[in-house]
Amino acid sequence: MPTGNAQETRITDWLASREGDMIALLEKLVNTDSGSYDKAGVDAVADHLREFLEAEGVACEQFAIDTHGDALRATVPAPGQGGNRPILLMGHRDTVFPKGEPDRRPFRIDNGIAYGPGVADMKAGLVMNAFLLAVFARFGGAPAPMVGLFTGDEEIGSPTSRPYIEAEARNACAVFNSEPGRLSGNVVTGRKGGIFFHCEVTGKAAHSGANFQDGVSAVEELARKIQAFHALTDLERGQTINVGLISGGQSVNTVAPHAECQIDLRYVEPDDRGPIVDAIKRIVRECSVEGTSASVRIIGEFLPLKQSPQAKALFDQYVGNARDIGLSVGGEFSGGCADSGFAAAVGAPTVCGTGPIGSKAHSPEEFLELNSMVPRAQALALTVLRLA
Ligand SMILES: [Zn+2]
Numbered sequence: 001m002p003t004g005n006a007q008e009t010r011i012t013d014w015l016a017s018r019e020g021d022m023i024a025l026l027e028k029l030v031n032t033d034s035g036s037y038d039k040a041g042v043d044a045v046a047d048h049l050r051e052f053l054e055a056e057g058v059a060c061e062q063f064a065i066d067t068h069g070d071a072l073r074a075t076v077p078a079p080g081q082g083g084n085r086p087i088l089l090m091g092h093r094d095t096v097f098p099k100g101e102p103d104r105r106p107f108r109i110d111n112g113i114a115y116g117p118g119v120a121d122m123k124a125g126l127v128m129n130a131f132l133l134a135v136f137a138r139f140g141g142a143p144a145p146m147v148g149l150f151t152g153d154e155e156i157g158s159p160t161s162r163p164y165i166e167a168e169a170r171n172a173c174a175v176f177n178s179e180p181g182r183l184s185g186n187v188v189t190g191r192k193g194g195i196f197f198h199c200e201v202t203g204k205a206a207h208s209g210a211n212f213q214d215g216v217s218a219v220e221e222l223a224r225k226i227q228a229f230h231a232l233t234d235l236e237r238g239q240t241i242n243v244g245l246i247s248g249g250q251s252v253n254t255v256a257p258h259a260e261c262q263i264d265l266r267y268v269e270p271d272d273r274g275p276i277v278d279a280i281k282r283i284v285r286e287c288s289v290e291g292t293s294a295s296v297r298i299i300g301e302f303l304p305l306k307q308s309p310q311a312k313a314l315f316d317q318y319v320g321n322a323r324d325i326g327l328s329v330g331g332e333f334s335g336g337c338a339d340s341g342f343a344a345a346v347g348a349p350t351v352c353g354t355g356p357i358g359s360k361a362h363s364p365e366e367f368l369e370l371n372s373m374v375p376r377a378q379a380l381a382l383t384v385l386r387l388a
Contacts, residue, residue, distance in 0.1 A: 007141045012325070012378045014135050020375050022127050027050055029093075029123040030107040030116035034069070036094040042069030042152040045093040049074075049130055049150055056134035058148075063164060064292020069093055071164040074130075076137045077147040082300075083146035086171035087384055088348070089129040090339055091122055091179075091355075092154030096362045104317055105256075105364065114368040120358025124368050125178030126150060128355055128377045135381060143387050144173055154280075154339050157196065157300030162342055163205045164386065169343035170351070174314055174387060176380060177340040178355035181372065182332060185322075188353030189315055189331030191341055192238060193304035197263040199225070199284055199296040205250060205257035215255025216291035224257035225294070228283045229263055232276060238268035238335075239276060260335060262299070266335060270304055270345070302337030303345040310349035314383075318351055322379035322385060329379070354380055 012306040028048050034041040046069065050060045053074050063071040072093075078084065095101075095118035097338045107116035114124075129148050136142045149168050151161035158165065169175050181187060201222045206215030232241045241263060248259025267276060284296040307315070315331055338353035358368035 004314060007139065008382060009382050009385050011135050011141065011385065014373050015131060015381060016137065018131060019180065019374050022131055022369065025130070026114065026119070026124055026127045027107040027176065030119050032103045033099060033102050034094055034118065035097055035099060035101075035261070036068065036153050036156045039067070039069055039152075042094050045126075046070060046150060046152070047074040049126060053133060056359040058133045058137045064375045065152070065160045068160045071152070071161050072150040073168075074133050074148035075151070076142065076349040078135050079140065080140070080141045080147045081144055085171060085173040086145040086147045087142065087166050087387065088175045088343070089132060089146065090175060090177045091126045091146045091149055091150055092339060093126060093130050093152050093226060094155050095121070096155045102149060107241045109370065112370050114370050115366065117366070119178040120366055121361035122179050122355055124358065124373060125180065125355030128380070129178050131377055132380055132384070136384065142384050146384070147172070151339070153247065157302060158339055158342065159300065161186045164166045165339050165342045166346050167346040168232055170346045172348050175340070175348045176354045177338060177343065177352040179338050179340070179353045180355045180359070180361065180368070181353050181357040181376060183357060184332070184361050185357065186330045186332045186353070187315070187318065187329055187351055188305070188334050188340070189351065190305050190333040191305035191312070191337055191352065192266040192268055193270070193341060194302045194331045194337040195265045195277065195298055196300040197265065197280060197296050198260065198299045199263060199294060200260045201225070201248070201258070201292055201294040203255065203257050203259070203289070203292045206255045208253045212255065216347055217255050217289060218259040218292055219256035221287055221289040221292040221294065222246065222248060224288055225283055226261065229280065229359060232279055237272065238266070239272060240266045270306060299355055303341040305338070305341045305350065305352055308344065308347070308349060311344065311351065314349040315351050317386065318354070318379065318383045321382035324382060326374050327375055327379055338354065
């Protein structure tokens with residue numbers, strides 16, 4: 001247990017005393033269906049958070065988004081410290097699961113482990129951030145205003161919430177993205193960037209028996225392009241290209257007039273983005289099956305989380321504060337993408353994976369270690385209190 005001053009003790013004690021309420025709110029959020037394309041459900045998660053926050057005296061505002069979940073923004077002022085740049089706590093309310101998943105697999109607890117869709121990724125992080133805002137609204141002590149941003153479309157690349165994330169991060173002195181902590185207890189200090197592409201190839205239909213030579217095969221052209229895309233993989237640079245979806249053709253006995261695929265590019269270094277995107281576009285442009293043409297567009301994108309010296313300093317502070325709570329925390333790199341990349345890319349010192357500990361995200365086995373809720377909240381609270 002922490003051995004800090006009275007204010008630190010008051011705050012960490014209050015968080016510990018609210019564990020049951022944290023779990024109750026988590027249950028409510030997990031049982032609220034909120035796949036990325038289910039706007040009503042993602043907004044219902046916002047309603048639950050807002051209800052809790054407003055009852056705790058935390059002011060909320062909501063930015064309406066037509067196509068995906070609204071952006072919910074909660075603020076805790078810091079009297080006398082208003083001139084300082086805010087501390088930003090971020091999280092996403094959407095999950096990857098199809099509609100009806102919480103009915104099939106509702107929240108449950110077995111032996112201290114919680115299960116259910118999005119329990120770790122990242123409804124527990126949302127709960128933690130909400131309680132952090134609540135405790136500072138109640139007791140004060142933060143050296144800067146706090147902003148909680150709860151967005152609704154991270155799992156599909158944050159197409160509509162990215163501008164809200166970037167605007168808040170640009171203004172923030174520190175950003176904590178409460179994606180799940182790793183089983184080791186580690187947080188995430190680096191992430192790959194990722195781009196999803198949709199590529200379409202056009203050929204010409206013909207009867208593949210009677211008029212074979214009149215046809216131009218889009219499937220053949222796409223097959224050649226797939227080879228070329230995959231050849232761009234450079235594991236040493238941490239650069240991978242995966243064609244994860246293909247489709248095309250009209251019938252087995254028709255020369256295919258159409259084919260398409262989706263490509264997932266991952267890379268580490270921000271400067272690698274330009275050349276590799278150019279290389280993909282070149283492969284798309286240059287068709288080797290005569291008579292075909294092709295086009296490509298970006299349908300989703302995450303920027304890499306690259307640790308700046310300021311982010312390293314923030315991480316070091318977090319690690320020290322977590323140690324005072326009795327947690328041993330290190331930093332690790334993940335090939336998975338997250339909103340923290342957008343925050344880091346605009347220059348905000350950012351630490352990701354500060355949420356409670358869980359694993360097996362995006363699968364039916366996803367779980368959360370319930371006894372990590374309070375200590376992870378306490379570690380973040382101390383970090384907020386002690387920010388210079
Ligand atoms: Zn997530």
